[in-house]
Amino acid sequence: MxxxxxxxxxxxxxxxxxxxxxxxxxxxxxxxxxxxxxxxxxxxxxxxxxxxxxxxxxxxxxxxxxxxxxxxxxxxxxxxxxxxxxxxxxxxxxxxxxxxxxxxxxxxxxxxxxxxxxxxxxxxxxxxxxxxxxxxxxxxxxxxxxxxxxxxxxxxxxxxxxxxxxxxxxxxxxxxxxxxxxxxxxxxxxxxxxxxxxxxxxxxxxxxxxxxxxxxxxxxxxxxxxxxxxxxxxxxxxxxxxxxxIGESERTLVVDLERELPPIEVEGARTVRVEGPRQWLAFPAAASAAPLVARVAEGYPLVDLSLREPDIEDVIARMYALGATGGEGVG
Amino acid sequence: MVEGIRIYGLIAAMWVRSLMAYRLSFALTTLGSAAGSFLDYVAILIMFAHVEALGGFSVAEVALLYATTSVSLGLAELLLGNLSGLGRRIRDGTLDALLVRPAPLFAQVAADRFQLRRIGRIGQGLGVLVWAVTRLDLDWTVGRVLLLVTTVVAGAAIFCGIYTAGGAFQFVAQDAAEVQSSFTYGGNTLLQYPPTIFARELVRGVTFVVPLAFVNWLPTLRLLGRDDPLGLPGWVDFMSPVVAAVVCGIGALLWRAAVRSYRSTGS
Structure with missing residues (x-):
């Protein structure tokens, strides 16, 4: 600054x-x-x-x-x-x-x-x-x-x-x-x-x-x-x-599979929710989604997917949880 | 002040143009406004169908009282009646949008939702005034004409002061417009009748506490060559402009204090 x-x-x-x-x-x-x-x-x-x-x-x-x-x-x-x-x-x-x-x-x-x-x-x-x-x-x-x-x-x-x-x-x-x-x-x-x-x-x-x-x-x-x-x-x-x-915020990859399967296990993400053939995978916001999508597509019968950005409330809430105070330039 | 009047004019003109998007509605509500205030007058006429005089006043004399207060209130209502919408603006937070404009807040709020239909009351009052003046057996000297005009203008100024004080009060209690109405519309109804029919205490109250008596009672009694029921010295009858200045001054001080308090507390 x-x-x-x-x-x-x-x-x-x-x-x-x-x-x-x-x-x-x-x-x-x-x-x-x-x-x-x-x-x-x-x-x-x-x-x-x-x-x-x-x-x-x-x-x-x-x-x-x-x-x-x-x-x-x-x-x-x-x-x-x-x-x-x-x-x-x-x-x-x-x-x-x-x-x-x-x-x-x-x-x-x-x-x-x-x-x-x-x-x-x-x-x-x-x-x-x-x-x-x-x-x-x-x-x-x-x-x-x-x-x-x-x-x-x-x-x-x-x-x-x-x-x-x-x-x-x-x-x-x-x-x-x-x-x-x-x-x-x-x-x-x-x-x-x-x-x-x-x-x-x-x-x-x-x-x-x-x-x-x-x-x-x-x-x-x-x-x-x-x-x-x-x-x-x-x-x-x-x-x-x-x-x-600071907030270690995560993005979410929502994956629709062909059928109900046990939670997906891939490197760089963790499955946070499973609902029928739909599964939610969380991964760090700073990481690229492309390799993750490739890995999922390789091992699972993929039908559709969408990406959710973290919302501000989540980022701030996590920032609190970590006890982070202030960034650069704040006294 | 000059800037305030300029801004008031700009905003009022916008409201008139907005209104003209609904011409028929405007015509009907103007008629409605005139008819509404005319009903008060009909009530007086009906009374005189049964009695010769009311509190010692003839029908033309009561008509003069009715007309002067109607025109005064009508002018004040047209100019500042819109201040009663201030509470709504404070509640929904839209007052803040007015505070970020390079214009005096009072002018903006006073012109907010300017309602041209309010000329209905003024027009109807002027009609009755002409009728009363022609019916009264008075010698219309320059002095009398001047007193009549001063009475109407000073009366309007007194009501303006009350509207301003009422506006200031809405910063404290946002639904306080009703309190203000009791002084403006309530006062108007009171002043349509001769002071002689009311209890002395009430007349005293509207002379010394909320000086409504100066809107028309005292100067009009002088015009009609009558004594006031309180037996006040004669020069008091000419004090309306002074009283109006004081009421407006108090209104302005209350307004400034209220705005300052709003800007430090936010609501």
């Missing part, structure tokens, strides 16, 4: 904290006050042009961090700078520098053509006409929105709407784009389109992207760097491959 040089990093967090006071009922009338440390001393820096995956189980503190980065929430402690600004104090100034896409909640105008939502963005952000046309033209081309501009948003599919939302967040040329679950609920083709677009955006415009996701494929295809947060703390900060190594 690069050394953070003063003022160079686009996003800089030092010991960021967010403590919520929660009132909980105990007994009939009594209420106890309790402090919940949603974000418990997180430090990291993100350089201009980076594309970072921010992952963790639900309730880990992901969205609380994003809310502080975008200026929605005021931190309880620590230091935070985004694009040289203090997000909580300079929220509206920061808003001009960032784009935010909330995965499941659209900010587009339901009953109006997509085009109208973009018109509002232009006026609200005071984007010059020429720059607006250029940005919209690029988004329309790359996100394949041309045929959709005059369609009321309520008639768009989920994938079309997500592409529309991403375009809306980029018309004012933000330095940073925050995406909250940008591919959730999308079909395979829409997912591929969204990922391709984000990759191009990052490569061509140098837009810094920070995304939260439950889909490891998003991270694999987009992010060189991944941060894992749980219980309000940064558990890992480094490349995805490192996460697999």
């Amino acid at each position: 690069a050394e953070p040089d003063d003022g160079g990093a686009l996003i800089e967090l030092v010991g960021l904290e967010k403590v919520f006071e929660v009132r909980r009922r105990v007994g009939r009338l009594r209420r106890a006050r309790e402090s919940v440390r949603a974000v418990d001393g997180i430090s990291f820096t993100v350089e201009r042009g980076e594309m970072v995956g921010y992952i963790g189980p639900n309730g880990a503190g992901k969205s609380t961090t994003i809310k502080m980065l975008t200026g929605i929430l005021t931190p309880s402690g620590g230091r935070l700078r985004v694009a040289g600004l203090d997000p909580a104090r300079e929220r509206t100034r920061l808003a001009r520098r960032i784009g935010v896409v909330f995965g499941q909640r659209t900010t587009l105008w339901w009953d109006l053509p997509l085009r109208d939502s973009y018109g509002l963005v232009r006026r609200m952000y005071r984007v010059e006409e020429a720059r607006f046309r250029r940005n919209l033209g690029r988004c329309v081309e790359l996100l394949d929105l041309g045929a959709l501009l005059d369609v009321p948003v309520r008639q768009l599919s989920l994938g079309q709407r997500m592409r529309g939302d991403i375009a809306a967040a980029l018309l004012h040329d933000p330095d940073v784009l925050y995406l909250d679950e940008p591919t959730i609920g999308l079909d395979v083709i829409s997912k591929a389109k969204v990922r391709g677009f984000l990759r191009d955006l990052n490569a061509e415009r140098g837009t810094t992207v920070l995304l939260t996701t439950h889909d490891l494929t998003d991270i694999e295809q987009l992010c060189r760097r991944v941060m894992v947060i749980d219980h309000g703390q940064l558990m890992y900060d480094g490349p995805l491959s490192g996460l697999h190594e």
Whole structure:
């Protein structure tokens, strides 16, 4: 990881904290006050042009961090700078520098053509006409929105709407784009389109992207760097491959045989489940599946097979079990 | 402030355009809004079919009370009535989407789901106002006209202050819109009738605690050349703009405190 040089990093967090006071009922009338440390001393820096995956189980503190980065929430402690600004104090100034896409909640105008939502963005952000046309033209081309501009948003599919939302967040040329679950609920083709677009955006415009996701494929295809947060703390900060190594995560080969057979015994994998002619073989995520498939096909009557990637929850759970704390660059 | 008004205009215009996707529905709900408030007026007319005067007030005088509060509430409702939807936005988390825009939050929430059909109440109130003015045997001097206009505007501002305070309260209790309604719609119903028919304690309450009496009672009584039932000094009748400024000021302070608290607690 690069050394953070003063003022160079686009996003800089030092010991960021967010403590919520929660009132909980105990007994009939009594209420106890309790402090919940949603974000418990997180430090990291993100350089201009980076594309970072921010992952963790639900309730880990992901969205609380994003809310502080975008200026929605005021931190309880620590230091935070985004694009040289203090997000909580300079929220509206920061808003001009960032784009935010909330995965499941659209900010587009339901009953109006997509085009109208973009018109509002232009006026609200005071984007010059020429720059607006250029940005919209690029988004329309790359996100394949041309045929959709005059369609009321309520008639768009989920994938079309997500592409529309991403375009809306980029018309004012933000330095940073925050995406909250940008591919959730999308079909395979829409997912591929969204990922391709984000990759191009990052490569061509140098837009810094920070995304939260439950889909490891998003991270694999987009992010060189991944941060894992749980219980309000940064558990890992480094490349995805490192996460697999630490978590010793496994992929699963699902094999359909011609008939019911005793558990398959091959080198480099162990059979974890047998259900009729179908068997599940676990093998290290870092290993290649090809030799394993060859070995199985050699010794068994193979009908069909499929491969399952480890999901993030599993990787993190295993990381815990191993007591791993932190990767490179985490204090 | 200027930016706030600009943003309000932008968002309200978007809602009007959204609405025009359903023109017939818009026409019907506007009529419905006017008819709904007109029913209150019908109730008053029915009462006067049986009595000559209500609390010593003639039908034209009550109509003037009815009209002034209707127009004031109608204006405030059109401008800020949408604040009652704030609780829903806080509950489902969509308020956060407004906080990441480079625009004042108040303007965005106030213009949210802007309902043009609310001009129905204003139009109906103005109709009754014209009728009352022509029926009243008053000499419409410049001073009286000015007082009438000031009354309606200051009354609208008082209701705006109440809407703002109600909006702030929804940060604390997300379903508090009902409490706000009891002051706005409830207050409106109260102010349609002469203060003389209510208990003194109630009149005192809406004069000194929640200053609804300044929306129309006190200035309209002056207009009609009557004394107020509390026997307050004469200059009090002209204090509506001052009271409106104070109510709006309190509303603004509550709003700021509520937003600050929301941004530190998250809900």
